[in-house]
Amino acid sequence: NAGVTQTPKFQVLKTGQSMTLQCAQDMNHEYMSWYRQDPGMGLRLIHYSVGAGITDQGEVPNGYNVSRSTTEDFPLRLLSAAPSQTSVYFCASSYRAGATDTQYFGPGTRLTVL
């Protein structure tokens, strides 16, 4: 049971490039989400999904796209990278979207945009 996995661990992009951050979970969780963490700040929700085929925007969705074609995978796409997107990105999953459902986080992807 690998839990929540994220690839890559580190990535450097130039302004304007696009890329996809991968996230997968093997716990058959319905709810998956993406957060970003900037230095000295908490985690801010980018996008989330309550099940395959269903996605919605979080607090800071601009510049990011997501899709959920399977229960296991929830990739995050940066359409045209900007320096303001330099951050650490965490993917999380939980059994459902209920308030008491424990979220499990991946190890994070550290992204630098030059």
Place this chain on the structure above:
Amino acid sequence: DQQVKQNSPSLRVQEGRISILNCDYTNSMFDYFLWYKKYPAEGPTFLISISSIKDKNEDGRFTVFLNKSAKHLSLHIVPSQPGDSAVYFCAARSTNAGKSTFGDGTTLTVKP
């Protein structure tokens, strides 16, 4: 407007003593609160939670207290151990919206 605030960016305590981490919230709709622990280069891990129908929840060395009238919660760690050194995030949810709102975190350092 930040809905969940952790006003102390850092806290240093001696091994064996009590660590008290504080968190304030502004949204009255929040009814479930969580603490996460984060080590460097790792993702956050769930530590302990409390529902708004309770005012205290204990799990081993960790106790969370909730004061709804003050919109304040705190995490007590007794006794503190060097392995507790990490960033602690407070998070809040409302039952009808499973999304979590996080505070900025408090870095706890426990000195041997």
